[in-house]
Amino acid sequence: MLKKIGKYTILAKPVKCKYWKPGTNIVKYLCKKLKNKVKDGDIIVFSEKALATALGAIIDESEIAPSMFSKVIVFLLMRVIWGYMLGILTKLKKETLEWIRKYPVAEGAAHKQLALILGGLLQVLKPSSEAGIDTSNLPYSYASLPLNSCSIVEKLRKTLSKCLEANIAVMIVDSDRTYYNKKYSIALSSRKTCVKGLINLGVLSYISGRMFRAHFKPKATPVSYAGPCMSLELMLEIAEIADKVRGVGAGRTVFEMARRFNTSLNGVTWEMLSSINHYPIVIVRILGKN
Known part of the structure; x- marks a missing residue:
């Protein structure tokens, strides 16, 4: 290009x-x-x-035990506030709003818990890519960690x-x-x-x-x-x-x-x-x- x-x-x-x-x-x-x-x-x-x-800087989010705070964040912040308020205010795409409104509570809570540990509250409040954590193009429940070094x-x-x-x-x-x-x-x-x-x-x-x-x-x-x-x-x-x-x-x-x-959200394999x-x-x- x-x-x-x-x-x-x-x-x-x-x-x-x-x-x-x-x-x-x-x-x-x-x-x-x-x-x-x-x-x-x-x-x-x-x-x-x-x-x-x-480099092996990945983590299996299924092994993270989310706190009650993380579960509340997923339901109220993601599904409600981002899904019907901030998402519209920031002009998120229709398809993005759709998946935010259906954001999975169990998997999402573990993800938010990890974001809280790595980045703090201002990262948790983001709708995606919190603290540089990324779950796309990785199998099962794995997430890549930010290379902050x-x-x-x-x-x-x-x-x-x-x-x-x-x-x-x-x-x-x-x-x-x-x-x-x-x-x-x-x-x-x-x-x-x-x-x-x-x-x-x-x-x-x-x-x-x-x-x-x-x-x-x-x-x-x-x-x-x-x-x-x-x-x-x-x-x-x-x-x-x-x-x-x-x-x-x-x-x-x-x-x-x-x-x-x-397949399911956690059904993608290395193969x-x-x-x-x-x-x-x-x-x-x-x-x-x-």
């Missing part, structure tokens, strides 16, 4: 890979997969969820640059939205990141960004970056274009995923996920200024 972003022309190429299960040696895999395919200045953009899964991206850059014999940059991206106001250079993120300039206000960022869409443009969230200095605006644009070209795998949500495989195309990395190349 070729796209002009401001004064830059950007080439983004998704790389088809096998499904990365926990324990996948991604460095060894990518050193072989990308040999002679990258050059100095290229940016390798990782899907945070795919990377977290390969800022050292991961630098280690990946050093290791891959060495084996690929190219001075590359590395970015880790979450499809969860950051809302960006270009005029005032304000970027409202609803989760923790390692990128300077992103303002994490949890659910407040989510509500503000969606309510004032005339002033804030939604972009994929760069979780961390290692490489030459880059403006926040360009980083957000690269994160967004990479997120678009990689696609959604088995689905954007567990509900889409279950429909695709014609099912391995049967479809996955693009966990995107090679981004800045061709030059316009």
Whole structure:
């Protein structure tokens, strides 16, 4: 995909890979997969969820015992407040409102309990992607955990640059939205990141960004970056274009995923996920200024 972003022309190429299960040696895999395919200045953009899964940063939510607070949150906050009030106010899609109004109490309570532990109340109050936790494109009741360690991206850059014999940059991206106001250079993120300039206000960022869409443009969230200095605006644009070209795998949500495989919410298997195309990395190349 070729796209002009401001004064830059950007080439983004998704790389088809096998499904990365926990324990996948991604460095060894990518050193072989990308040999002679990258050059100095290229940016390798990782899907945070795919990377977290390969690194084993996942958890089985069926083993979490939800508190009464989490159960109340699911019923009142999700089904009622988000389903019939905030969801309409923030102009959520009709299909999104439908699954929120049918949000499963048992599974949802465990998910909210995990979000409370990892991110606190401002994350729990979000309707989805709480604290960077993601359940799509994972089997059974597994959820990927956020890669909040800022050292991961630098280690990946050093290791891959060495084996690929190219001075590359590395970015880790979450499809969860950051809302960006270009005029005032304000970027409202609803989760923790390692990128300077992103303002994490949890659910407040989510509500503000969606309510004032005339002033804030939604972009994929760069979780961390290692490489030459880059403006926040360009980083957000690269994160967004990479997120678009990689696609959604088995689905954007567990509900889409279950429909695709014609199974229950917890019925998706590793084998099912391995049967479809996955693009966990995107090679981004800045061709030059316009």
